[in-house]
Amino acid sequence: MSSTESREKRLKVDGAVQISELHQTAEYILPDERFTKPVAVIECIESIPCNPCETACPVNAIVIGDDITTLPKIDPTICTGCALCVAACPGLAIYLKQQHWGPSLSYIAFPYEYLPLPQKGAEVTMANRWGEAVCSGTVIKVIKSSRFDRTAIIHASYDSAFYEEVVTMVRL
Amino acid sequence: MNQIKREIVVIGSGPAGLCAAIEAARSGAQVLLIDENAKPGGQLFKQIHKFFGSADHRAGVRGLDIGEALLKDAEELKIEVWLNSEACGIFDSTNVWVVRDKQHSITVQAQRIIIATGAVENSINFPGWTLPGVMGAGAAQTMINVNRVLPGHRFLMVGSGNVGVIVSYQLLQAGAAVVAIVEAAPTLGGYGVHTAKVRRAGVPFYTSHTVKEAHGNGHVERATLVRLDEKWKEVAGSEFEVEVDTICIATGLTPAVELAFGSGCMAVNSPALGGLVPVHDETMRSSNTAIYVAGDVSGVEEASTAMEEGRIAGLCAAHSLGYLGQGAYEARLGVLTRNVNALRSGMFGQKRREAKEYIVSSYGAHR
Amino acid sequence: MNRIVDHPILGPLSEAEVVHIIVDGVPFTARKGEMIASALIANGKSTFRKTVKRNEPRGIYCGIGRCTDCVMTVNGIPNVRTCVTAVEEGMVIETQMGSGEWQ
Numbered sequence: 001m002s003s004t005e006s007r008e009k010r011l012k013v014d015g016a017v018q019i020s021e022l023h024q025t026a027e028y029i030l031p032d033e034r035f036t037k038p039v040a041v042i043e044c045i046e047s048i049p050c051n052p053c054e055t056a057c058p059v060n061a062i063v064i065g066d067d068i069t070t071l072p073k074i075d076p077t078i079c080t081g082c083a084l085c086v087a088a089c090p091g092l093a094i095y096l097k098q099q100h101w102g103p104s105l106s107y108i109a110f111p112y113e114y115l116p117l118p119q120k121g122a123e124v125t126m127a128n129r130w131g132e133a134v135c136s137g138t139v140i141k142v143i144k145s146s147r148f149d150r151t152a153i154i155h156a157s158y159d160s161a162f163y164e165e166v167v168t169m170v171r172l
Numbered sequence: 173m174n175q176i177k178r179e180i181v182v183i184g185s186g187p188a189g190l191c192a193a194i195e196a197a198r199s200g201a202q203v204l205l206i207d208e209n210a211k212p213g214g215q216l217f218k219q220i221h222k223f224f225g226s227a228d229h230r231a232g233v234r235g236l237d238i239g240e241a242l243l244k245d246a247e248e249l250k251i252e253v254w255l256n257s258e259a260c261g262i263f264d265s266t267n268v269w270v271v272r273d274k275q276h277s278i279t280v281q282a283q284r285i286i287i288a289t290g291a292v293e294n295s296i297n298f299p300g301w302t303l304p305g306v307m308g309a310g311a312a313q314t315m316i317n318v319n320r321v322l323p324g325h326r327f328l329m330v331g332s333g334n335v336g337v338i339v340s341y342q343l344l345q346a347g348a349a350v351v352a353i354v355e356a357a358p359t360l361g362g363y364g365v366h367t368a369k370v371r372r373a374g375v376p377f378y379t380s381h382t383v384k385e386a387h388g389n390g391h392v393e394r395a396t397l398v399r400l401d402e403k404w405k406e407v408a409g410s411e412f413e414v415e416v417d418t419i420c421i422a423t424g425l426t427p428a429v430e431l432a433f434g435s436g437c438m439a440v441n442s443p444a445l446g447g448l449v450p451v452h453d454e455t456m457r458s459s460n461t462a463i464y465v466a467g468d469v470s471g472v473e474e475a476s477t478a479m480e481e482g483r484i485a486g487l488c489a490a491h492s493l494g495y496l497g498q499g500a501y502e503a504r505l506g507v508l509t510r511n512v513n514a515l516r517s518g519m520f521g522q523k524r525r526e527a528k529e530y531i532v533s534s535y536g537a538h539r
Numbered sequence: 540m541n542r543i544v545d546h547p548i549l550g551p552l553s554e555a556e557v558v559h560i561i562v563d564g565v566p567f568t569a570r571k572g573e574m575i576a577s578a579l580i581a582n583g584k585s586t587f588r589k590t591v592k593r594n595e596p597r598g599i600y601c602g603i604g605r606c607t608d609c610v611m612t613v614n615g616i617p618n619v620r621t622c623v624t625a626v627e628e629g630m631v632i633e634t635q636m637g638s639g640e641w642q
């Protein structure tokens with residue numbers, strides 16, 4: 001295929017949000033090395049009429065307010081990592097992350113609505129916002145709960161050199 | 173011809189019609205809901221994704237589950253439902269000519285009619301567009317999510333609005349490959365969270381591109397894509413081919429207005445909402461005071477807005493027949509109006525809100 | 540087969556009674572209650588008719604009964620919209636040539 005290389009990489013042209021675009025948004029907060037457990041990270045940078053992340057959170061860590069087009073803002077210091085917002089988000093725009101989960105290992109828990117599901121313990125290929133392979137990862141657990149309404153949540157560890165780049169895994 | 177009487181007849185049992193019938197019945201009116209399909213729900217049961225909005229709009233719940241809940245409400249309210257029943261015409265403002273099971277004609281004399289007939293997918297022309305394998309995105313969605321068959325294995329999606337992107341995601345979920353999503357405009361149309369979802373699955377977007385030609389012997393086998401310049405003209409030499417067996421067209425919907433206009437409702441042009449729509453006021457009443465409209469037929473938006481509009485139409489039609497005290501009516505209308513306006517806010521909703529305001533402002537002129 | 544037997548949201552395909560239909564003389568199996576168009580696609584058939592003037596093949600376009608691209612001759616009756624007509628045991632379905640003729 002042609003003309004891919006020259007394309008501008010930004011959300012409204014390429015479909016995926018650039019890390020640089022995220023960094024320009026005050027609402028995007030990537031938990032740093034001080035966090036001792038995985039917490040929610042939100043990549044929702046357009047004002048759309050939506051707030052289930054806010055209503056799903058049992059500890060009010062996500063705030064949108066009365067105008068439901070306001071961007072969701074998370075306070076990662078009160079997030080418990082329960083993943084309810086991850087499953088409630090119709091945009092699949094939330095995952096949990098921890099930078100230093102193990103020696104040179106980061107942790108992610110991301111929503112996944114495809115079949116087949118990976119098995120616990122499986123080696124998978126972690127992917128970036130473009131679906132490109134980044135590094136290998138290990139599936140720690142796969143949670144399917146009625147509270148998550150048919151959205152599976154996959155927990156995996158991966159090389160912390162790619163902490164921010166990885167957002168999902170390559171589909172099986 | 174058989175003739176019967178009902179207080180309110182709702183035509184179309186999609187999200188708009190279902191909600192209209194439920195709200196009118198809750199207000200105390202006697203309601204008949206008809207749909208030409210064998211199953212109620214319109215487009216709702218193919219929408220297997222979680223909806224946007226707030227708790228008032230049942231956000232975070234999948235469309236098909238909202239559909240089930242609405243059917244249960246309709247059943248509990250003992251709403252009379254006729255399926256396989258097509259409304260073929262409306263005459264003298266209040267008589268609906270219905271053909272049941274493609275054979276029995278019956279006239280329903282109604283005091284109020286709510287038209288919620290939805291919309292039809294647009295097509296676009298290019299050499300090869302009539303080949304089997306070229307279809308509406310909604311048709312592919314119907315096949316995979318309702319009929320559970322894959323009409324192809326390698327898809328090209330034409331159009332990057334929410335429908336095109338949602339259907340692309342659902343094609344991936346059904347096990348197909350989406351080779352590319354092309355968009356003629358220089359920027360993508362759908363919500364960023366939707367585009368990010370399919371991009372993350374490896375699906376490439378091509379803005380300022382369109383499909384130039386479909387090739388194949390008796391069925392789509394390949395498509396030629398071409399880049400468009402700032403003036404939307406094809407850039408010579410920029411063509412390239414993709415191997416696909418199905419091309420889905422998601423270039424918008426046109427309101428299904430035949431019944432409404434056939435019954436004498438006045439029209440207003442609303443390019444942002446799909447073209448000619450029946451003029452209506454903020455209670456969803458058309459220029460014909462016995463006829464209300466709701467959902468895509470009154471301007472194409474999405475299922476959540478269709479539901480709120482349906483509720484407004486059902487409430488106001490019932491109130492116009494004397495149901496519900498003024499206080500209860502006004503309070504409820506206030507809530508529903510706030511709900512629908514919440515969906516028409518933000519960078520995506522603003523245009524739709526302005527278009528709706530224009531329709532409502534034209535109402536006086538058409539009366 | 541083009542059936543979606545398992546699905547992350549909709550779950551495994553439920554059991555359904557088998558219905559036998561004949562399509563252009565060939566026996567096909569279908570699921571009770573499904574639309575003719577869906578049975579045909581499940582069996583790999585995508586041409587439903589040939590056009591009047593140019594004899595071009597056509598398949599489904601709208602899938603919801605609006606465009607009439609999917610019409611076929613069913614039990615001798617032409618112009619049946621197969622995307623909104625359910626299969627029945629023993630149904631005889633034929634690719635429609637042109638505007639179709641009653642048989």
Ligand SMILES: Cc1cc2nc3c(=O)[nH]c(=O)nc-3n(C[C@H](O)[C@H](O)[C@H](O)COP(=O)(O)OP(=O)(O)OC[C@H]3O[C@@H](n4cnc5c(N)ncnc54)[C@H](O)[C@@H]3O)c2cc1C
Nearest residue numbers: 184186187188207208214215259289290310467468474475
């Ligand atoms: C195929 C398709 C797929 C779509 N998918 C999405 C999606 O995934 N996401 C999204 O946001 N939007 C989608 N849309 C947009 C969609 O229009 C709205 O989401 C919503 O369904 C509109 O609701 P409605 O009640 O106005 O119309 P509909 O849901 O279309 O319901 C109209 C009903 O009226 C019936 N009807 C029409 N004419 C007659 C008549 N003369 N007599 C009797 N009954 C009649 C029809 O059978 C139908 O059941 C889709 C649209 C289409 C056409």
Ligand code: SF4
Nearest residue numbers: 057079080082083085
């Ligand atoms: S993970 Fe749980 S606690 Fe943290 S923001 Fe989400 S819902 Fe709230």
Ligand code: SF4
Nearest residue numbers: 044050052053089091
């Ligand atoms: S639920 Fe998801 S899409 Fe909706 S506002 Fe929250 S993060 Fe954004």
Ligand code: FES
Nearest residue numbers: 600602606607622
């Ligand atoms: S595909 Fe359009 S009527 Fe059947």
